[in-house]
Each structure stands twice: as C-alpha cells, then as structure tokens.
Amino acid sequence: MTTTSIKVIETPLVLFTLRRADDAVILGHRLSEWCGHAPTMEEDMALANMGLDLLGQARSLYSYAAETEDGGHDEDDLAYLRDAPQFQNLLLLEQPNGDFAVTIVRQFLYAAYVDPWWRAMMASTDPTLAAIAAKAEKETAYHLRHAAEWLIRLGDGTAESHRRAQEALDQLWPYVGEMFEPGDEAGLVAAGIAADPAALRPAFDATVASVLDQATLRPPASAWAQRGGRQGRHSEHLGFLLAEMQHLQRSHPGAMW
C-alpha cells in the first residue's frame, strides 16, 4: 500500500450521495466474488449482471459526489482511496456471501428496501439524483424479482434448502433496521432531496411478508437492529473486502488498462 487515503469534504449532500454509492459498490463487489463460483452457469451470469448494475449505480453516484464536493477528487478516488471508517454503507451489504441462500436473502432484503427507495427518489428535487434514480429503479426492480423468486424456491424447496434459507434469514435480519433509520439526513428529507426511509417501511414489510409466506419461511421475531454502517462503524468483514478491492489502485496509483 503506497497511496495515502484522501479526505473528503463531507457536506450533507456529499455524504448522502457517498453513502448510497458505498452501498452499491460494496454489494456489487460482493456479487462479483461469485463470478466463476456460482452454483450454475445461469446464476453465475445473473449475479455478475446484478453486480454490474450496482457498479454502474456506484459510478454515477461517486461522480456526482465528487462533482458536488468540488475537492479535486473523481469517482475512482472516492471508491479506491478511502479507508473502512470513511465508508458508510449499510452493514447488511458487506456481510460475506456465505452459501447461495445467504447471498439471495441479502439481495432480497436490500432490493425490497432499495427498489421503493429509488422509486421515491425519482421525485427528488435534485435533478441529478432523480435521473440516477430513474435508471437504477429499473435495475433494482429486476433484482427484487430475481431474489424473491429464488427465495420462494429455496424456502419451499427441499428440507435442506429450507433450512439454509431460514438460517440465512435469521442471520441477516438484525441488519434490516439500519436501512430505515433517518439518521442525520432529516434536513435533506425536508428539502425534498432525499426520500424519507421511514415512510418506506410499510412497503418493505408487505413485500417481505408476502414472499416469506410463499417461501414457507418464518419471519424472525427479533426487532433488534445492528447499526453503525452509516457512521463508519463496520463489521470485521469490510476491511478484508476493501483490501482486495482497493489493492491495485493503492499499489499502482492511477493504473489503467
């Protein structure tokens, strides 16, 4: 590691945009880890496709954050030259891929939250964010359908797939609460720039209830929420992910191919 980290001037809008870019790049990287390892060729491509959708969203958001910050950084600096405590992605998204059930449950919980969120963001008073939302929503709508169909078949499949799906759900459920916390973004919500996450919870709950019912899975009873991602307090997994994701740019600054 030869390149030092950058310091970002975090205005509320920069921070808001960076957080969503971090969400997209971290989950996109996790999905890319399946490349060449997925259970079937069809799923290998499906997961890579979704990873690329997320990478595209991350690029748009990082570029906008860099432009808004006006601190001489670009999208690559923001993705590759910040350290784990500066990343403010949701904790759910940095969780390891686990088995296929864990990956599908993680994808389902995030898509069930973020697809309505992007739809609400299409009405943002910030025209750039509204335009990114219009593109992202079509992508996340498919992510939601893909993950929901798989979850239904895993849950309502064999005894083994049901057991694994239920375990994945129980394992990841504590990370749901963080998605709906208003945090320090109330000002942006009031200005009509940001969608109010709390208002999206009923839609999320309805989607989850319907899919879990079809999947014959039991909704976890605990409402306890693990938090910290939006403040840069992460699980031990993010550092390893960043070490791999940032290695090349840190070792060979500005490398292109």
Added chain:
Amino acid sequence: MTEQRTPLWEVFIRSRNGLAHKHAGSVHAADAEMALQAARDVYTRRGEGLSLWVVPSDAITASDPADKGMLFEPTSSKIYRHPTFYKVPDDVGHM
C-alpha cells in the same frame, strides 16, 4: 438424497417489433418462471431482446438426422421452385 436433474429449456428471442422469435440457445431452470429469468440473464445482456419465449426442450420433436436424405435431398433437383428459375419479360421491369 436423490439428485434431480434440472430441466432444460429452449430460448427464443424477438429482437424487434415485426420480426419473428429466433432460437438463441438453452438454459437450465427448475420451472418456467426461473427459465425466463435465466434466459434474460444469459441471452439479453447486450440489448438483444424485446420479448422472450422459453419452451421445455423435451416438448420439441426433432427430425432424425438419419432421415436427411429422404426428407431434404429430393428438393435439390426442383430448381423450378425458386423464383429465379423463371425468365421475366424485359418490359416487366423491376419486380
């Protein structure tokens, strides 16, 4: 535990309005809905499609390659079935 084989599906894509669906390849999937998703993910990554069909591969009845001579060779001598066989009078112009 008995291992069940995942069914095979043939994928057809219509690339534009007004064109016919064309065979693109095949995917493995547990049921029709998942086959459509797999077809979308494998065969429409570069804007190839406006519409997708998936058909269970075992629903297709294929001609036997051994019957090739009987089925297809007799037509090779029927050149009068091609429009180019016929002379068009000059005063007809372009057809």
